[in-house]
Amino acid sequence: MPISTARVQKRQLPMMQLWTALAVTVSVAVLGADLWAEEQGEIITSHGYSFYGDLRYPADYSHFDYVNPDAPKGGEISLPFVGTLDSMNPYSGKGRAHLFSIFAYESLLGESPSGEGLPADVYGEAYCLLCETVEYPKDKSWVIFHMRKDAKFSDGTPVTAHDIAFSQNLLLDEGLKSYADAVRKRIPKIEVIDDLTIKFHFADGISRRSLIETVGGVPAWPSKWMKERGVGLKDDWLESPPGSGAYIIDDIDLSRQIKLTRNPDYWGKDLPINKGRFNFDTIKLEIISDDTASFEAFKSGLYTFRSEGDSKKWAAGYDFPKVTDGFIKKAELFDGSPPTPTGVVFNLSSEILKDRAVRRAIALMFNFEWTNESLQYGLFKHRASFSQGTPVMANGVPEGAELELLASLGDLIPAEMLTQDAVVPHTSSSKRLLDRRNARAAQKLLDDAGWEVVNGRRQKDGVPLRLEFLFNSTSSPTVTAAIENYISNLRGIGIDLQLEKVDSSQYTSRERGRDFDLIYESYAAFLGTGTGLSQYYGSEAAEFSLFNPAGLASPMVDAIIDASLAAQTREEEEAAMSALDRALRYEFFIIPMWYNDVNWVAYYDQYDRPETQPPYAVGHLDYWWYDADKAQKLRDAGVLR
Structure with missing residues (x-):
């Protein structure tokens, strides 16, 4: 788990489009910054954070611009993993875990569980999720997070400042050495002021870059649950600790499948940061031995969404009947991030x-x-x-x-x-x-x-x-x-x-x-x-x-x-x-x-997505949704069961 690099991006944005996107973001932010952060003397209190203090979305925003706030909830999306897995704990540096293992966990500042940008239409900004407001002096020598009183883990236990402090200390004591060594030098003290207020003190004489994003991005784990069971980062987590996120890890078979189920009692479902997001009832991961077998599994309908990285398959492999008959859609989606080196x-x-x-x-x-x-x-x-x-x-x-x-x-x-x-x-x-x-x-x-x-x-x-x-x-x-x-x-x-x-x-x-x-x-x-x-x-x-x-x-x-x-x-x-x-x-x-400067995706025609594609996310696990009528047509045609 690297300390935040202000949301490291994966692919490229064509020069003119990126200049335009950044120019619009900066100009809007500069014009409206005073409306979005309340300055009390030398103290700034805000609903989000960026290093320069500019935020695209005001305190009273209703949802992110690129989502469909009225997207229906329901249905299933399934994806492949090629290879082998032996853990549900990606934080220890031991074993091999999947991205799905972090879906259940939230942080003070909201992050996309799929690792893409959040918000997906701006760079270097973060907005409160488990916290309600973030407070810091202009010199950023400390930060206080005021947490939401209604945030809960999936077992009904409240998420408190004690859980945040426990999680940070667990990462320092048992997590990746490179992360722990870096954080200890920069964050010498964590102070739990009360159940819903936590303060992080930053070391003198160091850069203030990434400090607030780092502590704001620590996953919240349930301290009571983990202490009672003696569970830490040294363990494989085949029984994962409860999280506070929109999805619950419902079923784990690391030789075959991981299943996530949307929590109907998710505490944060009506927050502006979550409107139009987390729309699928079920997300499945099908674990497959190699890429050739994985492609055949997609053709047969074992899973329904495929990100394609093989140019030969993209150019010549999608000529089977389900594609030519329109049951499977191919799309090349705009990608605004620099390509992974x-x-x-x-x-x-x-x-x-x-x-x-x-x-x-x-x-x-x-x-x-x-x-x-x-x-x-x-x-x-x-x-x-x-x-x-x-x-x-x-x-x-x-x-x-x-x-x-x-x-x-x-x-x-x-x-x-x-x-x-x-x-x-x-x-x-x-x-x-x-x-x-x-x-x-x-x-x-x-x-x-x-x-x-x-x-x-x-x-x-x-x-x-x-x-x-x-x-x-x-x-x-x-x-x-x-x-x-x-x-x-x-x-x-x-x-x-x-x-x-x-x-x-x-x-x-x-x-x-x-x-x-x-x-x-x-x-x-x-x-x-x-x-x-x-x-x-x-x-x-x-x-x-x-x-x-x-x-x-x-x-x-x-x-x-x-x-x-x-x-x-x-x-x-x-x-x-x-x-x-x-x-x-x-x-x-x-x-x-x-x-590749676009994302190649193929999927069974039972999903919809917003007309405007944000630059920093494909979003299929975030803001796409299930179309029940389209899905019924696939079943009627015998394409999917």
Whole structure:
């Protein structure tokens, strides 16, 4: 559980649309900020929070603009999970749990249980859920949450400030080490003022970024229930603690299915933050061994909503009768988040991979253009940035405020970063898998680094250039083919690279233990700053952070993150984010691969959604709803039971 990065986003927003969205949000907020926060001397009391104090929705808002407040309640939606699960506790860092395991739990400031933005039409804002108001001084040295008196867990027990304090302390004592270490330094004291009032004190001399969002985002667990049963974060939670959220975990079979049921007595169903949301009576997760079996299960109707990530399936796999007859709908939905930085990650603690020249040589053998045309129907684009397609993406040589920031960091910044364009991926020929020009360049890098060819294999001082690529065997056939072809290229220049295909549980265990040289994994994209950036990209937790698989530890990156946390204006923050993107690309710890700037979804035609798609969420588990008449037509046609 990383400390908030002001809601890290996953995909890209086309440049003009993002500029427009941000401009509208900022202009509306500036005009109305005085109406939305009551300032009592130096104390601000509000119904929500953003770092700059601007909120799109006023205190008397009735619902979010993008939802249908009159959406009917009922029906079921079902989704797949490909792989294996062995826990319902995602907070301990042990075992493999699913997103559904957190659906039951709420926080002081509302968050989407599906991990998407809330609200889904603005960035960097949060609104009260378990709290009624949030109170803090202008210097943000502390925060007080005034909680709602009617909030209850699903067993009827009130949610109190004692539960919030218990939950925070449980995360510190038994949760992820990277989270606990970061929070203890920043939040030295938690004070329960009364049953419905809790105060968090923040350390002196530190950035105020993400502190209020972090404590406001702690899941509320029932202290009485957990203490009586001796349950903590060390346990698997096959019997999950009651939550206060809209859904109850109703049935668990980690080999087959997880079932969530909407709580008819949900305490918060009439709150403005929840209007038009949580519309399904039942949400099911079907657990399936591999992606091929999962697709067949969708075709048969075992589950009803599929997010598609395989370009081959999207281009050519949806030609079966249920689609051609209109019973299954395909949609490409707008995506306003920068794409997830997915690619081949280098383990920087590997002795061989500490040499940047070796990493560059390995990267040169990936042929995106051939992969995209031959395996992916030309549907993807080549990612370059950690904030692709947004205003904070680094482009060209640094200028203006970004250049001033970089120059101010002195010797921490390599001289070439100030005068050269931001690092971009190499280009390759799409005509053949092996691009000879890139192969020659890669071989020269290896030669210059002392890795000579002996009997067709690279070695240095008698040590072979031998690497292990850890790979999840449940990956789609298309991704598998892309990686296998890439490895073929690497072997062609004398690198002894072994592809280690393992199941999901072994993959998770070995990744956490850094038992690999190369891995196909992801980092976090960003639009703004937050203390969570240190857990993804910082040195402090690099040795053990689950969010930093490369083990990146760069004084340059640390300094830029610190500068971003000290930013006092949006302009300063954006300059720091561009500098961070530039620095991460320079460090070269991940080979950027492909991305999609829309969401591909397919679903049985029994669901509806708002006409206007918000930029930061697909929303199928949040604000879509079930159409009973459409569902009856599917049953009458024998498409679904």
